[in-house]
Amino acid sequence: MGEEIRYKQVIFSNYVKTSVKESDLSLRTSKIQLKIPCGCDGVVLVKNLYLSIDPFILALMKNQELDLPSFTLDSKLCMPGMTAYVGFFKFCSPKKGETVYVSAASGAVGQLVGQFAKIAGCYVVGSAGNKEKSAFALMKVDLLKNKFRFDEAFNYKEEQDYNAALKRYFPDGIDIYFDNVGGKMLEAVLNSMRLNGRVALCGMISQYNSLEQPEGVHNLINALVKRVRMEGFFTSDHYHLYPKFLEMVVPLIKEEKITYVEDIAEGIESAPGALFGLYSGRNVGKLLVVVARE
Amino acid sequence: MGEEIRYKQVIFSNYVKTSVKESDLSLRTSKIQLKIPCGCDGVVLVKNLYLSIDPFILALMKNQELDLPSFTLDSKLCMPGMTAYVGFFKFCSPKKGETVYVSAASGAVGQLVGQFAKIAGCYVVGSAGNKEKSAFALMKVDLLKNKFRFDEAFNYKEEQDYNAALKRYFPDGIDIYFDNVGGKMLEAVLNSMRLNGRVALCGMISQYNSLEQPEGVHNLINALVKRVRMEGFFTSDHYHLYPKFLEMVVPLIKEEKITYVEDIAEGIESAPGALFGLYSGRNVGKLLVVVARE
Numbered sequence: 001m002g003e004e005i006r007y008k009q010v011i012f013s014n015y016v017k018t019s020v021k022e023s024d025l026s027l028r029t030s031k032i033q034l035k036i037p038c039g040c041d042g043v044v045l046v047k048n049l050y051l052s053i054d055p056f057i058l059a060l061m062k063n064q065e066l067d068l069p070s071f072t073l074d075s076k077l078c079m080p081g082m083t084a085y086v087g088f089f090k091f092c093s094p095k096k097g098e099t100v101y102v103s104a105a106s107g108a109v110g111q112l113v114g115q116f117a118k119i120a121g122c123y124v125v126g127s128a129g130n131k132e133k134s135a136f137a138l139m140k141v142d143l144l145k146n147k148f149r150f151d152e153a154f155n156y157k158e159e160q161d162y163n164a165a166l167k168r169y170f171p172d173g174i175d176i177y178f179d180n181v182g183g184k185m186l187e188a189v190l191n192s193m194r195l196n197g198r199v200a201l202c203g204m205i206s207q208y209n210s211l212e213q214p215e216g217v218h219n220l221i222n223a224l225v226k227r228v229r230m231e232g233f234f235t236s237d238h239y240h241l242y243p244k245f246l247e248m249v250v251p252l253i254k255e256e257k258i259t260y261v262e263d264i265a266e267g268i269e270s271a272p273g274a275l276f277g278l279y280s281g282r283n284v285g286k287l288l289v290v291v292a293r294e
Numbered sequence: 295m296g297e298e299i300r301y302k303q304v305i306f307s308n309y310v311k312t313s314v315k316e317s318d319l320s321l322r323t324s325k326i327q328l329k330i331p332c333g334c335d336g337v338v339l340v341k342n343l344y345l346s347i348d349p350f351i352l353a354l355m356k357n358q359e360l361d362l363p364s365f366t367l368d369s370k371l372c373m374p375g376m377t378a379y380v381g382f383f384k385f386c387s388p389k390k391g392e393t394v395y396v397s398a399a400s401g402a403v404g405q406l407v408g409q410f411a412k413i414a415g416c417y418v419v420g421s422a423g424n425k426e427k428s429a430f431a432l433m434k435v436d437l438l439k440n441k442f443r444f445d446e447a448f449n450y451k452e453e454q455d456y457n458a459a460l461k462r463y464f465p466d467g468i469d470i471y472f473d474n475v476g477g478k479m480l481e482a483v484l485n486s487m488r489l490n491g492r493v494a495l496c497g498m499i500s501q502y503n504s505l506e507q508p509e510g511v512h513n514l515i516n517a518l519v520k521r522v523r524m525e526g527f528f529t530s531d532h533y534h535l536y537p538k539f540l541e542m543v544v545p546l547i548k549e550e551k552i553t554y555v556e557d558i559a560e561g562i563e564s565a566p567g568a569l570f571g572l573y574s575g576r577n578v579g580k581l582l583v584v585v586a587r588e
Contacts, residue, residue, distance in 0.1 A: 059519075182514060201518040216510015220476060224495040224526035225353075232518035 003034045010271045016061040020279065024061070025272040051289040052076055053265075053274045054108075055180075058208040080286055083202060083235040084112035085245045088120075090238065091200040091231050092176045096121035099170055101189060103127050104180035104205055105153065106140040106261075108286035113178045114150045115258045122176070125169045126150045127185075129157035129281055140284055147259060162188035173197075181206040183215040190222040199223075201232040208279070261285030297328045304565045310355040314573065318355070319566040345583040346370055347559075347568045348402075349474075352502040374580055377496060377529040378406035379539045382414075384532065385494040385525050386470045390415035393464055395483060397421050398474035398499055399447065400434040400555075402580035407472045408444045409552045416470070419463045420444045421479075423451035423575055434578055441553060456482035467491075475500040477509040484516040493517075495526040502573070555579030 006029055014024045036043050087109070088094065100117040102110045105126025117124040126148075128140040137155045144153035152169050159165040166174065166188055173194035179186055182204025189199070207214045223230060252258045263283040265274040271289045278287055300323055308318045330337050381403070382388065394411040396404045399420025411418040420442075422434040431449045438447035446463050453459040460468065460482055467488035473480055476498030483493070501508045517524060546552045557577040559568040565583045572581055 059515075182518075186514070201514070204515050204518060207515055214512045214515065216512045217514055218508045218510045220480070220495070220511055221353075221498050221501055221508065223524065224476075224498060225528075227526045227528060227531065229523065229525040230517065231523040232521045234519075234521055237521065 004031055005034060006031055008268050010268060012061065016058060020058055020061065020275060022272065022276075025275070027269060027272075048291050049293070051268070051271055051291060052079070053271065053278055053283075053287040053289060054079075055104075055203055055205040055208060055278060057275065058279065079235055080108035081112060081249060082238070082242065082245055083109045084116060085249065086235055086238040086241060087178060087200045087202045087233060088113050088116045090241070091233050092178060092198045094120045094122055094176060098122050098175035099173065099194075100124040100176040100178065101126075101166070101170065101174050102150075102178045102180070103156070103185050104203070105144055105148075105150065106284050107180060109202060110178070110180055111144075111148050111261060111285060112258065114144065114148050117176075118149055118151075119252070119257070123151050125152040125154070127154050127156040127165075129155040136282070143261065143284065147261070156185065163191055166192040176200075178202060179204070183207050183217075187215075187217045187219055190217070190219050190228070193222060193226050193228050195226050197226060197228045199228060199230040201230060205279070263287045265289045267291070298325055299328060300325055302562050304562060306355065310352060314352055314355065314570060316566065316570075319569070321563060321566075342585050343587070345562070345565055345585060346373070347565065347572055347577075347581040347583060348373075349398075349497055349499040349502060349572060351569065352573065373529055374402035375406060375543060376532070376536065376539055377403045378410060379543065380529055380532045380535060381472060381494045381496045381527060382407050382410045384535070385527050386472060386492045388414045388416055388470060392416050392469035393467065393488075394418040394470040394472065395420075395460070395464065395468050396444075396472045396474070397450070397479050398497070399438055399442075399444065400578050401474060403496060404472070404474055405438075405442050405555060405579060406552065408438065408442050411470075412443055412445075413546070413551070417445050419446040419448070421448050421450040421459075423449040430576070437555065437578065441555070450479065457485055460486040470494075472496060473498070477501050477511075481509075481511045481513055484511070484513050484520075484522070487516060487520050487522050489520050491520060491522045493522060493524040495524060499573070557581045559583045561585070 009028045009030055011026045011028050012024070013026050016024050034045060036045060094100065094117065100122045102113045102124065104110050105114055106128040110126060114124050114126050126144045128144060129137045137157060141153045141155050144150045154165060154169065156162070156165070162185055170192055174189060174192050175194050175197050177189045177193070177197070177199045179199055179201050180203040183206040185206065222228065249258070261284055263285050265288070268289060268291050274287055274289055277283055303322045303324055305320045305322050306318070307320050310318050328339060330339060388394065388411065394416045396407045396418065398404050399408055400422040404420060408418050408420050420438045422438060423431045431451060435447045435449050438444045448459060448463065450456070456479055464486055468483060468486050469488050469491050471483045471487070471491070471493045473493055473495050474497040477500040479500065516522065543552070555578055557579050559582070562583060562585050568581055568583055571577055
């Protein structure tokens with residue numbers, strides 16, 4: 001007979017319609033016996049120490065007809081790093097001297113894409129921000145330039161006109177756009193793309209939350225006229241590249257040529273708040289919840 | 295001293311705002327001396343026998359900031375055939391057994407894409423139509439099925455709901471979309487795309503005319519979730535493939551394995567009308583104007 005323990009759960013109570021609300025998630029305390037059922041040889045009990053909080057979770061919480069895969073075990077293993085690696089090197093086909101724009105650049109994936117772009121010899125600009133103009137947004141922009149060594153960075157919330165902002169940072173246009181946000185920013189980028197540009201569709205965080213109807217992109221004719229390749233990808237389709245990823249990244253980490261910022265919330269009770277914060281840009285870097293320290 | 299002749303010109307009088315209007319073009323009769331200027335050895339006088347009327351002309355008639363190339367001499371040499379070849383084989387990467395949808399399928403490019411798709415062992419459905427439900431639209435649909443051997447064809451003007459129409463013809467989804475129209479049809483197709491689908495952005499005829507503001511595509515998240523590759527292309531970038539194109543197409547024409555329909559208007563006076571007709575779907579196949587018979 002195993003030990004009976006009390007534990008806390010975050011319950012997914014309602015399908016999300018537009019924005020995730022507190023009432024869509026609830027906290028519950030339950031009891032469980034830490035016992036492996038009889039006849040289950042070779043089975044182990046697993047204790048989760050961390051939860052990964054990712055923008056994509058909201059898409060899974062909506063009752064909509066999208067062919068979304070379930071989470072797999074793999075998607076807790078270095079996902080942001082592999083996403084940055086696969087998305088940038090496989091889907092953006094970077095060449096030395098090209099211009100790269102990364103949105104949501106202070107996030108888990110974006111911060112690495114920018115560093116990979118610098119290693120590939122590109123000029124890279126990142127945007128970040130949060131719902132309010134704040135010292136916090138300033139800190140994110142500062143982090144992009146001074147910690148992650150982006151060539152330029154800006155707070156997109158301070159820009160009235162995305163087209164003008166992009167013209168300022170990319171007077172000769174953008175070769176590569178690593179898109180983490182979709183919507184109006186994607187539309188503006190298409191106006192600034194250069195001939196034979198590439199857009200990796202990695203995330204559309206601006207479209208997951210807050211909108212009854214997703215924003216329309218009205219200028220896809222630019223993709224035609226400028227011969228732009230736009231491609232969506234899921235990291236889980238490319239795990240055969242994992243050894244190559246490690247081969248590249250491990251020495252770079254050891255030599256401190258790439259760096260990383262994590263944003264850690266304490267206790268499973270903080271998971272709903274961490275998720276709400278993610279959609280209003282309150283995190284910096286990879287967002288985690290510590291469930292237990294050991 | 296060369297012979298002085300009277301000749302007719304179609305003059306491009308005004309930049310087009312939304313739809314092309316009769317007042318945007320005018321007919322003029324002028325005089326010219328058929329004489330090569332002195333000192334110009336090796337120069338020849340050229341007499342045009344045919345004009346090519348293409349959907350893309352309207353984009354060149356609008357005073358908008360798009361990086362559009364000027365027409366080149368090459369773009370009167372087999373352009374629709376090369377466009378179908380390059381767009382389908384290079385940008386759609388077809389595999390035997392895949393499902394292919396072609397919009398504006400009775401046009402100069404579409405009719406060939408459908409036939410190439412059948413040769414590649416694909417299931418192919420085309421849509422055509424014109425502004426009014428008419429016997430003419432019926433004739434186009436009939437042509438697609440019975441002359442060009444598409445598996446299915448439909449008049450998009452008779453469909454209230456493009457999503458429902460595509461579900462009917464592609465119950466298991468679309469692998470390849472050869473897009474000649476853009477706008478709302480592209481949006482509907484994205485809902486029906488299969489995993490790892492490909493969209494060749496060849497034309498956006500629905501967006502060139504009649505619209506103050508281009509239609510928005512609101513569901514690009516499908517391109518992300520379904521890992522779809524969307525890519526714009528210009529045939530003129532791929533003329534190095536011309537020998538390969540001929541190698542494939544010439545035997546197919548000789549063996550009557552591919553066929554072709556042209557829509558020929560008589561006399562340069564008919565050029566403006568032919569252009570107006572193109573945007574209301576009044577042509578079938580490659581639209582030409584005969585300027586002179588010899």
